Amino acid sequence: MQTPKAILFDLDGTLADTAPDLAAAVNVMRTKRQLPPTPYELLRPFASAGARGLIGAGFNITPEAPEYESMRIEFLDQYESAIALHSKLFEEVPTLLQGLDALQLPWGIVTNKAMRFTNALVPQLDLKQARCVISGDTTPHAKPHPAPLLEAARQIGITPEHCWYVGDDLRDIQAAKAAGMLSVAAAWGYCGATEPTQWDANLVLHRPQDLLEHIKEWL
Structure with missing residues (x-):
């Protein structure tokens, strides 16, 4: 474990609770098809899995289904039209980010959300002070x-081994390890179908404030 010189965050399920608006987009689609809404509690765990996960949870179909692509486009358009009605930062996240600023630790966002959505959402969540915002289509x-x-490390100007990456999905931990960064599982997030303790992350934390305490131990 290296001393952190920059902290990178996933967006959905890590910094921000965006599941209400994502789930709402699914249920608008269901209503149009004269189907009852899928309970929010069933959709929430899939909020970090994007259109694939949410459409799968809401309609029990996979990307191989012939109707999937048109439904994916419909879902994304519906989500974009109401992207920040109920989304907000998780409790303790503002305090965490203020703490990082106080420690003069740069922080940024790395999300699989497409740029068209990230650019619309980040300003509405008051995350404009991020040193970088990398979307799912920023790189190939x-x-x-x-x-x-x-x-993200290149844009901030910090070597990867001195970056910590925090995310609430197994893919986040895999990406951090592949990039040579310390991996932090955000167990307060959506986390999908598996327990964060099974992801082999360097740290598994249950509150954003816990992250700040761990960082202070290393500085």
């Missing part, structure tokens, strides 16, 4: 490929 590869994390 998305997580779990290390390319987005390496691009």
